[in-house]
Amino acid sequence: MSIKSETTDGTKERPLNFIEQKIEADIASGKHGGRVHTRFPPEPNGHLHIGHAKAICVSFGLAHKYGGVTNLRFDDTNPEKESTEYVDAIRRDVSWLGFTWEGGEFYTSDYFDQLYGFACQLIQSGKAYVDDQSSEEMAAQKGAPGRPGKNSPHRSRSPEENLELFKKMKAGEFQEGTRVLRAKIDMAHDNMLMRDPLIYRIKYASHHRTGDDWVIYPMYDFAHGQSDSIEKITHSLCSLEFENHRPLYDWFIEALNIYPTEQTEFARLNLSYTLMSKRKLLKLVEEGVVDGWDDPRMPTISGLRRRGYTPQSIRTFADRIGVAKRNNEIDVSLLEWALRDDLNRIAPRVMGVLNPIKLVVLNYPEGQKEQLVTQNNPEDPSAGSRELPFGRELWMEADDFKVDVNKKWFRLAPGRVVRLKSAYIVEYVNHIEDDSGKVTEVHVNYVKNSKSGQDVSGIKAKGTLHWVSCADAVDAEVRLYDRLFSESAPEAKGDFMDCLNPGSLEIKTGCKLEPSLSAAKIGTVYQFTRLGYFTVDPKYSEPSGLVFNRAVTLKDGWKG
RNA sequence: UCCCCGAUGGUGUAAUGGUAACACACCGGUUUUUGGUGCCGUUAUUCCAGGUUCGAGUCCUGGUCGGGGAACCA
Numbered sequence: 001m002s003i004k005s006e007t008t009d010g011t012k013e014r015p016l017n018f019i020e021q022k023i024e025a026d027i028a029s030g031k032h033g034g035r036v037h038t039r040f041p042p043e044p045n046g047h048l049h050i051g052h053a054k055a056i057c058v059s060f061g062l063a064h065k066y067g068g069v070t071n072l073r074f075d076d077t078n079p080e081k082e083s084t085e086y087v088d089a090i091r092r093d094v095s096w097l098g099f100t101w102e103g104g105e106f107y108t109s110d111y112f113d114q115l116y117g118f119a120c121q122l123i124q125s126g127k128a129y130v131d132d133q134s135s136e137e138m139a140a141q142k143g144a145p146g147r148p149g150k151n152s153p154h155r156s157r158s159p160e161e162n163l164e165l166f167k168k169m170k171a172g173e174f175q176e177g178t179r180v181l182r183a184k185i186d187m188a189h190d191n192m193l194m195r196d197p198l199i200y201r202i203k204y205a206s207h208h209r210t211g212d213d214w215v216i217y218p219m220y221d222f223a224h225g226q227s228d229s230i231e232k233i234t235h236s237l238c239s240l241e242f243e244n245h246r247p248l249y250d251w252f253i254e255a256l257n258i259y260p261t262e263q264t265e266f267a268r269l270n271l272s273y274t275l276m277s278k279r280k281l282l283k284l285v286e287e288g289v290v291d292g293w294d295d296p297r298m299p300t301i302s303g304l305r306r307r308g309y310t311p312q313s314i315r316t317f318a319d320r321i322g323v324a325k326r327n328n329e330i331d332v333s334l335l336e337w338a339l340r341d342d343l344n345r346i347a348p349r350v351m352g353v354l355n356p357i358k359l360v361v362l363n364y365p366e367g368q369k370e371q372l373v374t375q376n377n378p379e380d381p382s383a384g385s386r387e388l389p390f391g392r393e394l395w396m397e398a399d400d401f402k403v404d405v406n407k408k409w410f411r412l413a414p415g416r417v418v419r420l421k422s423a424y425i426v427e428y429v430n431h432i433e434d435d436s437g438k439v440t441e442v443h444v445n446y447v448k449n450s451k452s453g454q455d456v457s458g459i460k461a462k463g464t465l466h467w468v469s470c471a472d473a474v475d476a477e478v479r480l481y482d483r484l485f486s487e488s489a490p491e492a493k494g495d496f497m498d499c500l501n502p503g504s505l506e507i508k509t510g511c512k513l514e515p516s517l518s519a520a521k522i523g524t525v526y527q528f529t530r531l532g533y534f535t536v537d538p539k540y541s542e543p544s545g546l547v548f549n550r551a552v553t554l555k556d557g558w559k560g
Numbered sequence: 561u562c563c564c565c566g567a568u569g570g571u572g573u574a575a576u577g578g579u580a581a582c583a584c585a586c587c588g589g590u591u592u593u594u595g596g597u598g599c600c601g602u603u604a605u606u607c608c609a610g611g612u613u614c615g616a617g618u619c620c621u622g623g624u625c626g627g628g629g630a631a632c633c634a
Contacts, residue, residue, distance in 0.1 A: 015574045043634050078633065135632060142630055146562030180632055190563040190609060192630050203634035220634045221571040244629050322573040326629050331571050334584055344597060419593050464593045530594045
């Protein structure tokens with residue numbers, strides 16, 4: 001595995017989480033011959049999101065840490081919901097995150113024959129039976145928490161009869177919904193899942209891989225643990241919601257006498273202002289609230305990628321949130337922090353003006369132009385430098401000029417002096433307002449001997465502004481994103497559709513970027529000096545009409 | 561009503577019977593040609609009640625609160 005799981009301070013030791021402690025104890029005791037083999041088992045019925053990213057980092061990361069490998073297994077036991085489109089997307093997302101499944105790529109459907117055999121084995125040992133009742137009848141017999149259920153009238157069929165019926169189920173001799181195979185456990189068990197759970201059902205549906213070969217399909221509980229066992233997974237890691245399934249998982253392993261994989265559960269990720277349910281995310285897509293699974297506001301891996309998130313930032317995030325059994329709600333600002341932490345080190349700095357107004361340097365000769373040199377990344381000298389054209393007419397940020405200001409204002413204002421980044425110090429002369437009082441143009445004089453790197457003017461400018469030369473500027477559209485929901489926990493109260501943030505997307509046109517950005521590449525994330533991190537939108541951007549997405553702002557320490 | 565899991569600063573995560581720590585956030589200072597970054601510092605934590613112990617966040621008992629648990633879903 002060629003990923004770096006270290007964080008910025010990668011050399012620091014992090015205390016072991018409870019799963020690592022367990023793995024180390026297992027290795028020490030020689031369990032599984034000291035092997036560590038994990039798996040990531042998504043159902044290909046939707047796109048992966050940041051919650052899955054945590055699970056991926058845990059399962060792949062742990063195997064990697066302990067010298068083991070990981071399998072990617074598509075859990076495809078419900079043909080009605082699954083498709084190869086999702087398989088491809090999941091594969092792409094996992095590898096984009098930086099992980100390779102050198103344990104192999106598998107499908108639960110690979111094991112349909114074996115699973116069928118397991119079912120027959122259970123029947124023969126009297127541990128499973130065919131039930132002819134309707135789902136309503138079975139539900140009524142199930143009892144309730146605290147109240148035992150009743151045995152099915154078909155519970156005592158002989159193994160021979162059960163086997164015969166099960167074979168007929170497989171042969172397509174029964175209608176969908178008329179018969180199921182159930183494990184024979186205990187209808188009075190405290191754990192509802194142990195009350196003779198369904199393990200096979202009839203479904204006349206085409207499967208994305210096995211086509212019409214099968215008309216019976218195993219249930220999750222009868223497929224998942226056995227698949228782990230078949231692959232000799234040592235540590236089967238999953239989320240807390242499956243804790244109640246573990247006794248059943250173990251029951252099947254024991255009843256079938258197969259490889260003893262052990263399941264360990266940990267808390268899934270919850271992120272503030274974010275939805276983590278595939279079903280609800282799908283609704284956002286279907287209702288056109290967003291422009292697809294990869295909308296930059298979506299918490300999907302593809303959305304984060306399009307937004308400008310880096311694989312490293314997501315891995316760092318996963319590392320920082322830790323692994324435990326406690327329910328949590330992580331503040332999205334930690335995810336943003338992880339992105340800034342990565343991008344600050346690697347993002348090329350460029351200049352772009354989002355809300356341009358004219359800045360005219362009165363004492364700079366008309367028609368004159370010069371190339372200034374500026375660093376690509378002050379955090380990384382090896383990133384080199386580039387040239388920046390400067391002239392008499394520039395674009396500046398509207399927010400960087402204000403008429404009435406107080407002492408804390410560092411930017412341009414009447415009577416003030418500022419430095420233009422990598423260029424000259426300029427002094428306010430006057431400004432022009434339109435009829436509504438909006439400032440449309442600011443006029444300054446530049447200080448000739450204050451050129452960046454050769455400044456002998458002795459003038460100290462408190463503020464530094466970004467700017468772009470009018471004659472050389474590249475026009476672009478820039479999309480600013482904010483959280484999709486205005487509620488910290490959109491799923492908590494009422495309908496999540498009612499707390500959509502109407503300002504989650506702001507489209508700015510007529511933005512002015514420095515000329516080097518006309519060659520901006522998809523996949524590179526740039527820091528627009530003083531503004532934030534931006535990347536080319538792969539869906540809407542064209543050579544003739546650049547479109548940038550803002551991944552995240554810079555931290556704003558100004559408390560004006 | 562029954563079963564399972566959990567509870568440590570604002571948010572997460574450690575401390576495995578022996579000084580409650582780390583990160584993020586916040587606040588303040590400092591550096592800075594990005595009000596970014598870096599550096600320094602401040603504030604703030606063991607759900608409750610009993611018990612065991614020289615000593616309890618940790619062990620025991622009881623409670624409270626939160627999450628999960630009935631699908632021909634995974």
